Amino acid sequence: MNEIAEHQSGAHASRSTYxxxxxxxxxxxxxxxxVFYIPFLRTAIAPILLVLSATKxxxxxxxxxxxxxxxxxxxxxxxxxxxxxxxxILALMxxxxxxxxMAPA
Amino acid sequence: MSTHxxxxxxxxxxxxxxxxIGSECMFFGSLIATYLSYKGKSVTGPTPAEILNIPLTSxxxxxLLMSSLAMVLALDAVxxxxxxxxxxxxxxxxALGGLFLAGQVYEFSHFYHEGLTLQENLFGSxxxxxxxxxxxxxxxxxxxxxxxxxxxxxGRLGPERGLDVExxxxxxxxxxxxxxxxxxxxxxxx
Numbered sequence: 001m002n003e004i005a006e007h008q009s010g011a012h013a014s015r016s017t018y019x020x021x022x023x024x025x026x027x028x029x030x031x032x033x034x035v036f037y038i039p040f041l042r043t044a045i046a047p048i049l050l051v052l053s054a055t056k057x058x059x060x061x062x063x064x065x066x067x068x069x070x071x072x073x074x075x076x077x078x079x080x081x082x083x084x085x086x087x088x089i090l091a092l093m094x095x096x097x098x099x100x101x102m103a104p105a
Numbered sequence: 106m107s108t109h110x111x112x113x114x115x116x117x118x119x120x121x122x123x124x125x126i127g128s129e130c131m132f133f134g135s136l137i138a139t140y141l142s143y144k145g146k147s148v149t150g151p152t153p154a155e156i157l158n159i160p161l162t163s164x165x166x167x168x169l170l171m172s173s174l175a176m177v178l179a180l181d182a183v184x185x186x187x188x189x190x191x192x193x194x195x196x197x198x199x200a201l202g203g204l205f206l207a208g209q210v211y212e213f214s215h216f217y218h219e220g221l222t223l224q225e226n227l228f229g230s231x232x233x234x235x236x237x238x239x240x241x242x243x244x245x246x247x248x249x250x251x252x253x254x255x256x257x258x259x260g261r262l263g264p265e266r267g268l269d270v271e272x273x274x275x276x277x278x279x280x281x282x283x284x285x286x287x288x289x290x291x292x293x294x295x
Contacts, residue, residue: 015181022174026167033163036293046294053289056170057282064177065278066271073113074123081127085134089141096142 013063021063028056122272126279133283136238137290140231147226153295156219158212165208166288169243172201173281176274179253184267191270192257195250198277202247209240232291239287242280249273 013021032052035041041048062068067075093099111120179194213233216222221229253273256262262270 012181012184015178018174018177018181022171025170029163029166029170032289032293033159036159049289049293053285056285060173060278060282060285064173064281065275071113071115074115074120077123077127078130081130082134085130085137088131088134089138092135092138092142098142098144 012066012069017063021059025056025059028052116268118268118272119275122275126275129279129283133235133238133286136231136235137286140235140291143227143231147228149226151216151219151221151225151228153228153232153291156216156221157292157295158215159292161208161212162288162292165205166284168201168208169205169281169284172198172205173278175201176277180267180270180274183262183270184264186264188257188260188262191262192254195254195257199247199250199254202243202250202277206240206243206247209236209243213237235287235291239280239283242283246273246277246280249276 032049035045035048035052061078067078090099110116113120115123175194175197179191179198182188182190182194216229221232223230223233250273253262253270256266
């Protein structure tokens with residue numbers, strides 16, 4: 001079996017799974033917007049939104065980008081990029097004192 | 106077309122796209138870091154709370170998410186040799202991507218008329234650079250999809266081209282996940 005044929009025979013999600021994932025993504029987006037407008041959630045808005053955002057990110061990566069069904073090396077490559085990106089964000093925010101600004105008084 | 110796989114059993118082009126995506130994570134990570142580092146440090150307005158339009162951006166976010174659905178359905182159609190469906194879904198990706206870009210053009214021009222420019226304050230500089238680079242990536246994606254649509258109309262987008270569509274799809278989905286982060290960090294957490 002050549003590489004392309006082998007590649008195409010790999011298991012991918014079904015169409016119904018794609019539609020279900022899209023529905024979940026739409027619902028999470030609505031939740032995010034709702035959280036933004038609900039006053040009593042203001043104090044916890046950042047962690048709630050970051051968790052919802054990470055869930056959407058993971059759903060797209062796992063199902064639409066097929067990481068759930070693909071070789072683990074691809075997940076490792078993406079994870080490496082994300083870890084370095086997170087380190088850059090934290091390092092720059094610490095250097096510029098931005099984390100201190102975001103902390104509650 | 107090359108049919109060689111890497112030692113990991115992944116086609117070269119697909120592996121190259123994933124490595125590119127990994128490097129793009131660092132690129133957008135740097136831009137997001139810059140935005141967050143300068144957040145709240147503008148000495149003049151307009152500020153994010155004064156100018157950002159959440160309802161409009163929520164619709165744009167939904168549009169981009171649905172474009173990812175269209176993309177994955179296009180890949181599925183190509184792999185199953187359903188040529189009509191493939192044209193429909195690739196056309197859908199282009200239409201939704203174009204709609205997202207139209208929203209961004211409207212937003213940028215509205216901000217400009219409200220006094221927010223690249224040079225106005227730190228928020229303007231970091232906001233336009235971050236969202237502008239994302240918009241540039243979407244534009245490249247739309248052009249890429251347009252080339253696939255032309256191939257589809259010429260009858261040259263069969264299952265043997267599945268890898269081409271998958272690699273283009275990976276790029277498109279990455280652009281989508283970057284926007285998921287930008288929408289949360291820039292628009293919702295003010």
